[in-house]
Amino acid sequence: MSVMLHDRPVLPGSVSGGTAGRRVVTRWARRLLRREWRQQILVLALLALTVAAAAFGVATAYNMASLPSPQFGSANHLLQFGGTGQKTMTADIAAARKAFGTIEVIGRQFVSIPGSTQAVEYRALNPDGPYSGPMLALVQGHYPSGAGQVAVTSGLAQNLQARIGSVLSLPGHHQRVTGIVENPSDLKDQFALVPPSAAGPAQGITVLLDASPATFSAFRDTFHSPLVWQARGASTQGAVAAGALGAVTVLMVLAAHASIRGSPDRQVRGSLGPGRAGHAAGDTDRGRRGMVASAGRIPCPGRQCPVGPAA
Helix, strand or coil, rough: CCCCCCCCCCCCCCCCCCCHHHHHHHHHHHHHHHHHHHHHHHHHHHHHHHHHCCCCHHHHHCCCCCCCCCHHHHCCCEEEEEECHHHHHHHHHHHHHHCCCCEEEEEEEEECCCCCEEEEEECCCCCCCCCHHHHEEEEEEEECCCCCEEEHHHCCCCCCCCCCCEEEEEECCEEEEEEEEECCCCCCCCEEEEEEHHCCCCCCEEEEEECCCHHHHHHHHHCCCCCCEEEEECCCCCHHHHHHHCCCCCCHHHHHHHHHCCCHHHHHHHCCCCCHHHHHHHHHHHHHHHHHHHCCCCCCCCCCCCCCCCC
């Protein structure tokens, strides 16, 4: 024999379960918190550790990974000429320009500081050069544009007590400071910048160029004397960033796993067991009616809610 139960009509009014339902849910939450507070703290600690690891990984990849050879700028090869006469260095520069086309010439002159063992590097560099863009940035003031003008880095300005508008006087050099500059690829690089058109005889020359390995090898084989050169090396930023991302991913997986194990639904269904789940929520007819009503499943006017298998 079978019995058909007709759906009860939905009565107007609130189906929140009333005060009894809220009391049951509140009591269940308190018991769960007292029993599982260690797991909840573990979840919060893992989430905080994940965020901290992500921030630390990004900072590590940015600050500790080696930059891709800051002395190259945007070029992939550099040549160094020095220790010979000006005529020989001029001929070497002409040979490099003929072989590679576009090149950038950086002149260097070192001047001793009176009363000190240190020297100042006067660097003849064009701010608008084809390859030196990543090697030069203006912090304050403006670039020197003619004779009698110079720009210095912040460290050099502090050591020499120079400021914008003052005159920097060193043996053979008397120029007015027009700005503060820096090498963005190497902030420890300290130098005084002068325009190539107003630079004196260079003690050393650096030539930046962009060439394929085959072209550069052919030039090196035909050069008339031993050549001092460097090729851009690989950056380690990618490897460090990948390692940091892997560590953060592992921590996120652990945090997600711990949060799932510590979720209230899992605790009610799994860790309490079928025999104790009802007791944790309040094992009374009134409690059951309140919880069913609070879920919005069945409107419960008075004590008419079914209890047990009939529900």
